[in-house]
Amino acid sequence: MSQTVGAFILSRLHAHGIERVYGYPGDGINGILGGFHEHGDEVEFVQTRHEEIAAFAATAQAKLTGDVAVCMATSGPGAIHLLNGLYDAKLDHQPVVAIVGQQKTFSLGSNYQQEVDLNTLFKDVASEYVQVCMSPPQIRHLIDRAIQVARATRSVTCVIVPDDIQEAKFEEPPREHGVVYSSPNDFAPRVIPAQHEVQRAAQVLNEGERVAILAGQGARGAADELTEVADLLGAGVAKALNGRDVLPDDLPFVTGPIGLLGSKPTNEMISDCDTLLMVGTSFPYSEWLPEPGQARGVQIDIDGRLVGIRYPMEVSLVGDAQDTLRELIPQLERKEDRSWREQIEREVERWWNILAEQAHVEGTDGLLNPQLVFRELSDRLPDQCILTADSGSATNWWARQLKLRKGMRAALSGTLATMCPAVPYAFAAKFAYPDRPVIAALGDGAMQMLGMNALIDIADRYERWPNKQLVVLVLNNRDLNQVTWEQRVLAGDPKLDASQVIPAFDYARYAELLGLKGIRVTEPDQVADAWDEALAADRPVVYEALTDPEVPPLPPHIKMDQAVELSKALLRGDPNSARIVKQSFKGKLHEFLVRS
Secondary structure (H helix, E strand, C coil), rough: CEEEHHHHHHHHHHHCCCCCCECCCCCHHHHHCHHHHHHCCCCCCCHHHHHHHHHHHHHHHHHHHCEEEEEEECHHHHHHHHHHHHHHHHHHHCEEEEEEEEECCCCCCCCCCCCCHHHHHHHHCCCCCEEEECCHHHHHHHHHHHHHHHHHHHCCCEEEEEEEHHHHHHCCCCCCCCCCCCCCCCCCCCCCCHHHHHHHHHHHHHHHHCEEEEECHCCCCCHHHHHHHHHHCEEEEEECHCCCCCCCCCCCCCCEECCCCCHHHHHHHHHHCCCEEEECCCCCHHCCCCCCCCEEEEEEECCHCCCCCCCCCCEECCHEEEEEEEHHHHHCCCCCCHHHHHHHHHHHHHHHHHHHHHHCCCCCCCCCCCHHHHHHHHHCCCCCCCEEECCCCHHHHHHCCCCCCCCCECCCCCCCCCCCCCCHHHHHHHHHHHHHHCEEEHHHHHHHHHHHHHHHHHHHHHHHHHCEEEEEEEEEEEEHHHHHHHHCCCCCCCCCHHHCCCHHHHHHHHHHHHCCCEEEEHHHHHHHHHHHHHHHHCEEEEEEEEECCCCCCCCEEEEEECCCCCCCCCCCCCCCCCHHHHHHHHHHHHHHHCCC
């Protein structure tokens, strides 16, 4: 039976194993949308409230499943709205295909309504593959290659389909010179480095006395091997934020996150190590890595373009993390001196005690300490839960206070560090794993910007999910808090109320308006019971916590220039200087008392 190009696109996506497309309609993709009448049972169209939500959702699905996800938008403004979510995928190396509409081929170049040069628009975010379909037979290999390139390079690709091509009848390519034939392909290559390179790496690691391991998202799936390597080398394992769930936090040698949002045991381990093994990470902040020349370096990454660009590496192993570690393990010698490992484990235990104490420091002016909200959640995390986070001060507490167990997953915008993905990520997580609990954490700034719209999508869909546990934690402090602290600490400027204070809003009541459950928490003794209520609810929940914005998201090590700039901000008349000093002093005092 003949079908249109738009319908063929959906049948081809189905042939590649694609089950859903996240998007928003528009006349620029009417020819594709019409194909859902024929193929809607094979490929579901998941309507979102905004194209940016669609792109975030596709990115989250790719992150959580490890395979290609698809988003769709109309021509012009719809395509433009995809960009932020697609850049999130690009910078975190996720396979996402964007299918976008375009004006009719005979209109192009006429300055027609909504005519945008989409090739130029997408040539950076989809740098590995962006093509325009100019004839019906061409669409077959464009869809095949877009999916194949996205999967092979773990990148964003884009297919642009003009309106008249979508509505034309699909034709099989003729068998003649210049014609390309393609097919859906499923592949899982085994990539391992040369044996002599593995031997060189083993020698470096065997000679090290104080080995530190930094793991990222590329090490996901290699937990057993990573644990065995850490045991053989007597090493501790730190985690980049994108690798938050690579190893559970209840392992005594896991030091937690690294960097500005990192932990003290990680900072001390990295500062004192003589050998650094990086596995599946391209952590970009050199100031949190060893001083160049301090440590010998070994790196494992499947992408040869990413090795040796963050720290001077003595040996770079290009290969899959799990397979490469398996090749490495037989050549590693177990270190009999366990003093380094024992020191790391003592520091980890002490750090969890510090976090517990800091969580119970009272907020000022009757507001909640945000750390307490995360601490009480940590003790109640459901098995197999999926945790999503936004970018902001909430990410600090998400990274430090939540103790992940085996089987839990976590996702956030890593390299782009954009606002607004937490709720769209949670929405997509429920499509990828409808049986698993999902918890999103974000600030009120991101909630007002996009989260409230994505909450409408959740309200519209949740009754179809067998497990209804989805909690959206909103820290309501009426402050764009991360930027406020960056103004103080990086620029030495006091808080600028005109840019930082946001409108008051009742998020719990808004949830109730949508038919969801809303819980508003204002007192410390309500926090734990509210979590029990939220996790036992028969529908998604907005857990709104009124938190103190002056609880400082202090880094694990305060550098002198940061302290100087903060002092400048306070002396220049920060409106909340007294509360800042009080909270900072109480936090560091508890750290000192626990450590001593």
